Amino acid sequence: MTASIAKPDNLLSVPAESNLKLKDILKTLPRECFQKSRRKAWLTLTINVLLVGLGYLSLAIAPWFLLPVAWIFTGTALTGFFVVGHDCGHRSFANRRWVNDLVGHIMFLPLIYPFHSWRLLHNYHHKHTNKLNEDNAWQPWQQDVYAGLGSPLKWIYRRMRGRLWWLASVIHWAAMHFDWTRFEGKQRSQVKLSVFVVLAGAAIGFPVLIATTGIWGFVKFWLLPWLVYHFWMSTFTLVHHTAPEIPFTAAEEWNEAQAQLSGTVHCDYPGWVEFFCHDINVHVPHHISTAIPSYNLRLAYRSIKENWGEYLNEKQFSWSLMKEITDQCHLYDPDEYYRSFKDFHTSK
Numbered sequence: 001m002t003a004s005i006a007k008p009d010n011l012l013s014v015p016a017e018s019n020l021k022l023k024d025i026l027k028t029l030p031r032e033c034f035q036k037s038r039r040k041a042w043l044t045l046t047i048n049v050l051l052v053g054l055g056y057l058s059l060a061i062a063p064w065f066l067l068p069v070a071w072i073f074t075g076t077a078l079t080g081f082f083v084v085g086h087d088c089g090h091r092s093f094a095n096r097r098w099v100n101d102l103v104g105h106i107m108f109l110p111l112i113y114p115f116h117s118w119r120l121l122h123n124y125h126h127k128h129t130n131k132l133n134e135d136n137a138w139q140p141w142q143q144d145v146y147a148g149l150g151s152p153l154k155w156i157y158r159r160m161r162g163r164l165w166w167l168a169s170v171i172h173w174a175a176m177h178f179d180w181t182r183f184e185g186k187q188r189s190q191v192k193l194s195v196f197v198v199l200a201g202a203a204i205g206f207p208v209l210i211a212t213t214g215i216w217g218f219v220k221f222w223l224l225p226w227l228v229y230h231f232w233m234s235t236f237t238l239v240h241h242t243a244p245e246i247p248f249t250a251a252e253e254w255n256e257a258q259a260q261l262s263g264t265v266h267c268d269y270p271g272w273v274e275f276f277c278h279d280i281n282v283h284v285p286h287h288i289s290t291a292i293p294s295y296n297l298r299l300a301y302r303s304i305k306e307n308w309g310e311y312l313n314e315k316q317f318s319w320s321l322m323k324e325i326t327d328q329c330h331l332y333d334p335d336e337y338y339r340s341f342k343d344f345h346t347s348k
Contacts, residue, residue: 020257025288028307033285033292033300040295041093044278045084045103051077051276052110059221067220075228076276081107082233083278083294089119090290105194109201110222111229114194117177120187126290130241130263132248132332136176138168138237139248140332143344158341161330165322169234170227232277239267239321240283242329243313247337260287261308266301267315284312 055074062070087093088104104115121136128134132142141157149157160168176182180191210218246263249255264287268274274281278294285292285300292300305312315321333339 020255022257022260022288025257025261025304025308029285029288029292029300029303033296033303034289035296036092036095036293037295038094041087041293044295045107048077048080048084048276048278052081055225056221059225071224071228075225076232076273078110078225078229079232080276080278082111082113082229083280085113085115085118086122086280087294089115089122092291092293105197108194109198111226112198112202113173114177114191114198116187116190116194117180117183118194120183120191121176123290126287128254129259129287130246130248131254131259132250134251135241135248137241138172140330140338142332143339146331146344158330162326162341165238165326166231166234169230169237172237173230232273235317235322236277236280238325239315239317240265242325243315244324244328244338246313248332250334260284261304262311262313265313265315267317267321269317273317281317 052074055070055077058070059067059074084093085104085107088100088107091097091100093103094100101115104119108115108118125135125137128136130139132139140161146154146157156171160171178195180188180195183191206218206222209222213221241263243265246265249259261284264284266284267281269277269281279297280286280294282297282301284304285297288300288304328340329338330341331339331344
């Protein structure tokens with residue numbers, strides 16, 4: 001008989017019998033957390049544009065042996081573009097919807113990411129965070145689903161939940177965000193617009209880039225920074241809601257306050273990453289309320305930690321953290337939360 005991952009004795013979660021509601025947590029947050037600042041929003045965007053511009057300049061002038069540093073710098077700065085667009089998608093960047101939509105499309109354009117499809121799918125994730133068979137942000141597959149897959153799909157899934165986690169965002173981007181048939185009515189029209197914008201941008205931008213800099217220029221100036229961006233997207237997405245002690249819960253047992261407060265991980269990254277990516281790692285307050293702008297996340301988190309600290313799950317970004325997640329958090333198990341591929345295949 002093989003050993004499964006045991007539930008930790010010190011699981012930080014809202015007790016099942018608790019009547020805690022999300023509105024109870026919201027009442028404890030300072031009003032300032034929800035206040036938009038035009039100055040802070042546009043200053044964040046301006047700094048981000050300057051960082052990306054500096055990154056591309058470094059790619060143009062750096063000797064070959066410094067290019068990896070320049071790729072990491074530029075790709076991380078582009079991740080900041082996504083976070084600004086992320087605020088736009090939640091309408092926390094500006095008061096006017098058309099401003100949020102315009103800025104969101106512009107920020108997502110270099111990433112070839114359709115804004116409206118991401119916005120709609122991401123909001124669905126917030127409504128169903130860590131709800132089994134509903135959450136669309138990388139929930140673990142159930143064991144019977146995995147067992148029924150063909151060998152090629154099993155191989156891909158093992159890699160995406162394992163050491164190649166950093167490529168999983170690419171598959172998620174390609175598989176989910178260009179299909180407007182997922183949506184109906186006005187939403188479908190919005191998604192079609194966003195898909196058209198990024199495809200038109202790619203149809204114009206990529207040939208121009210290749211014509212002026214060659215295939216190597218395309219790889220150097222776009223593909224590799226884009227892959228660095230997806231490294232961070234994959235990492236943030238995986239770490240935000242994945243740990244051996246965090247469950248995905250069936251709908252009949254799901255508790256909104258528990259999912260958003262205890263099912264969301266606060267992870268500290270190196271300071272330069274947090275600066276470039278506008279504190280997206282301070283993720284718990286964002287799940288308590290998407291109306292909190294990125295520049296107010298730390299203020300909100302201090303309040304949450306003061307009032308609800310016993311329920312929080314905090315991590316430090318490191319190789320050991322990623323190894324723990326990618327070694328253990330593979331398949332859904334109703335009793336132990338997760339079952340590893342190794343344990344699953346050994347038991348067969």
